[in-house]
Amino acid sequence: MTVRVLIADDETLVRAGFRVLLERDERIEVVGEAADGDEAIALTRAHRPDVILMDVRMPGTDGLTAARRILGDDRLPGVKVIMLTTFELDEYVYTALRSGAVGFLLKDVSPDELRHAVRVVAAGQALLAPAVTRRLIDAFAGGTPPPPGVAALTGREREVVAMVADGLSTAEIAGRLRMSPATAKTHTNRAMTKLGARDRAQLVVFAYRWGLARPPGR
Incomplete structure (x- = not known):
């Protein structure tokens, strides 16, 4: 089964890089690229991807807001969101989880880890970056x-x-x-x-x- 992915990031080179890395796996197909949250919402409605790689920080409608709108839309059942960021700020993690995101990765993730994350989340599993998990542990100690x-x-x-x-x-x-x-x-x-x-x-x-x-x- 092919996993259909939408990439949402305001940096063209980042989107292109993720596309190349993901499509090295024949089980993954990138169906669209969005430069901001509004475009991510529109493309999600148009293409109905299985997984969205959503950057937290984007101009205009940011990734957290876009994720909340997508995951709260009854017309988009089954869409999974993995949040991506260069930061490890706690409020991003908690807001993303409250919004319904099932994955949270840092952008320094390795190619193999990125592809694995997409497949795992598409299969209905949760996935948190080790650094994020450590923060959750510390927060709830x-x-x-x-x-x-x-x-x-x-x-x-x-x-x-x-x-x-x-x-x-x-x-x-x-x-x-x-x-x-x-x-x-x-x-x-x-x-x-x-x-x-x-x-x-x-x-x-x-x-x-x-x-x-x-x-x-x-």
């Missing part, structure tokens, strides 16, 4: 009072949440726990419902916030 949904999680659901936070895909979780991918997905969805997580990216955040996953190196 010590945690906050957990909601009732945490206590309602079964032992198996807790295992699955921890594995999601470790970056495992549904197929990898299924292999580790010796269950079908459908069963692994069911456990993930039930955990998301109990915790009030909109998607896997939020599930990762909640896992660190409420001690359901062990932060790397801690």
Whole structure:
């Protein structure tokens, strides 16, 4: 299955570079390029890409605003957004996640990591850059009072949440726990419902916030 990608960045050379890198993978097709948020919204409506690589900072309508409008549009179901930035500022991460973005990468990502991110997000997984994950861990160190949904999680659901936070895909979780991918997905969805997580990216955040996953190196 070919993953259809839209690139939104105000720098022509950046867009061209990403296109070349992505299209080295025959499973990825770049269907359009946008120079600002408004153009990204218009091209998304026209081409219905599977994944959008969206720069945070663009003139006029910025990437965060464009992502929020796209992901909040009922006429655009299934579109996934990966935010790209040269910065690691916390407010970008939190705003992007609240808007519904399921990926957040820094622009110094390697070519292989970029292509991997597109494929992972298209498959319905969340993906956060390691630097972003570390910031989330630091922000939620010590945690906050957990909601009732945490206590309602079964032992198996807790295992699955921890594995999601470790970056495992549904197929990898299924292999580790010796269950079908459908069963692994069911456990993930039930955990998301109990915790009030909109998607896997939020599930990762909640896992660190409420001690359901062990932060790397801690």
